Amino acid sequence: MELKTIKKIGVLTSGGDSPGMNAAIRAAVRAGFYYNLEMYGVYRGYEGLIQNDIKKLHSGDIAHVLERGGTFLKSARSAEFRTPEGRKKAYDNLRSHGIDALIVIGGDGSLTGAHLFYKEFGIPAVGLPGTIDNDLSGTDSTIGFDTACNTAIEAIDKIRDTATSHDRLFFVEVMGRDAGFIAINAGIGSAAAAILIPEKKIAVENLVEKLKVRTKAKKASNIVIVAEGGKSGGAAEIAEKVKKHLPYYDIKVTILGHLQRGGAPSSYDRLLASKLGVAAVEGLLQGKYDVMAGLINHKVVYTPIKRAIVDDKEVDEDDFRVAKILST
Ligand code: F6P
Numbered sequence: 001m002e003l004k005t006i007k008k009i010g011v012l013t014s015g016g017d018s019p020g021m022n023a024a025i026r027a028a029v030r031a032g033f034y035y036n037l038e039m040y041g042v043y044r045g046y047e048g049l050i051q052n053d054i055k056k057l058h059s060g061d062i063a064h065v066l067e068r069g070g071t072f073l074k075s076a077r078s079a080e081f082r083t084p085e086g087r088k089k090a091y092d093n094l095r096s097h098g099i100d101a102l103i104v105i106g107g108d109g110s111l112t113g114a115h116l117f118y119k120e121f122g123i124p125a126v127g128l129p130g131t132i133d134n135d136l137s138g139t140d141s142t143i144g145f146d147t148a149c150n151t152a153i154e155a156i157d158k159i160r161d162t163a164t165s166h167d168r169l170f171f172v173e174v175m176g177r178d179a180g181f182i183a184i185n186a187g188i189g190s191a192a193a194a195i196l197i198p199e200k201k202i203a204v205e206n207l208v209e210k211l212k213v214r215t216k217a218k219k220a221s222n223i224v225i226v227a228e229g230g231k232s233g234g235a236a237e238i239a240e241k242v243k244k245h246l247p248y249y250d251i252k253v254t255i256l257g258h259l260q261r262g263g264a265p266s267s268y269d270r271l272l273a274s275k276l277g278v279a280a281v282e283g284l285l286q287g288k289y290d291v292m293a294g295l296i297n298h299k300v301v302y303t304p305i306k307r308a309i310v311d312d313k314e315v316d317e318d319d320f321r322v323a324k325i326l327s328t
Contacts, residue, residue: 003287004124008038010054010099013071014045014078014110017261018132018144020269021071021105026062027277028103028128033059035285040099044074045106046081046113049090054097066270069147069263075106081113084120091121100124101289103280105143107131108309111292115305124289126280127305128273132261134181137313138303139294143276145181146268148260152186155256156223160190163221166250169211169242170223173235173255180315182260183227188323193222195323196238198229199315204238208245210327228255275300 011028013021025041032039041061043053065072080086094102101124104114114125129136132148152174163170176182180197187195193214194207207224214222226235233241239253265273272295279293279300292308294301 004100006100006284008040008099009101009103009281009284010040010042010094011103012042012045012049013073013075013130014104014106015075016107016131017070017075018130019069019147019263020143020265020273021130022065022068023265023270023273024105024128024130024143024277025073026066027274028280029057029062031278031281035281040097041073045076046078046090047076049093050078050080050086052093054093067264069265087117087120094123101284103128105130107133108136111305111309115290118290124284126283126288127292128276128280129292129294132182133176133179135179135313136308137310138292138301138308140296141272143269143273147263147266148182149185149189150266151260151263152182152256153189156186156190159254160221160223163223168250168252171226171235171239171253172223173226173228175260176227178229180227183225184315184319184323187225188319192225193327194224196226196232197315198227201232204241208242211246
């Protein structure tokens, strides 16, 4: 592959925001300055690329952002970038600023955009896994996943106080579109009675049986974690079905929702984002294009974007086994 001269790099965040995105931007920009590059912020993701919302970044722009949740570059889901015309506009804007390469921080949709852009216009791009869902291959953890799990656990701990005080059964729905990583992690970490994830279908009868056994065993409280988009339905739907079998139970549903996406990034997410931000710039300078930088066993690994976005990262069977043992 031909090594391109890279002097100006654009950075954008796209899709759902995740805690640690700011830390990743800051690391990429600082690394760019270290290697004497000009760094540009593209605001509102691909939407900003199409609308030419692009500004040169200075070190003051990235002061005190590492510890902040969200993304100061803002984020969006762009329908126009999915069209060839939209991508052509984006390319023209990029070139009008003389930007030679892109760093895209986001989930699978955002990285798909970077891949297409490279294929169509040859713009070198490195993706960083920025999503709370942890559903990208080529990295042990995505930026924001650890913080989202911590946030979920903190909220569930509080819900448990009421569950115990009132002998209530709670169904708590966590995020993770089509992926059960937050559910399994937060479920084990909060001693859930059961964890329902999209990857595994569980019959309501089995769940009811399990809850009956736990009631007989006089468990202090019962909290069932349900991943959104689960095969068995969302928390409200499952709670309704269970209620038919256990009418004597006082059942409540809590949907944690977007609170899981906000807040200051955890120590792990700050480290992950910082390492990957530097890796993105170094990767581009070494001619690693159309790849996602991830961390596997604490080491930076570059995975072709096409490979990283394949929907085959699975919840660890052993996590599932442990959750089962601990909730019996
Ligand atoms: O991909 C991150 C995520 O928070 C998913 O867990 C969730 O399904 C989705 O984004 C929600 O998206 P939006 O904020 O656009 O409703």
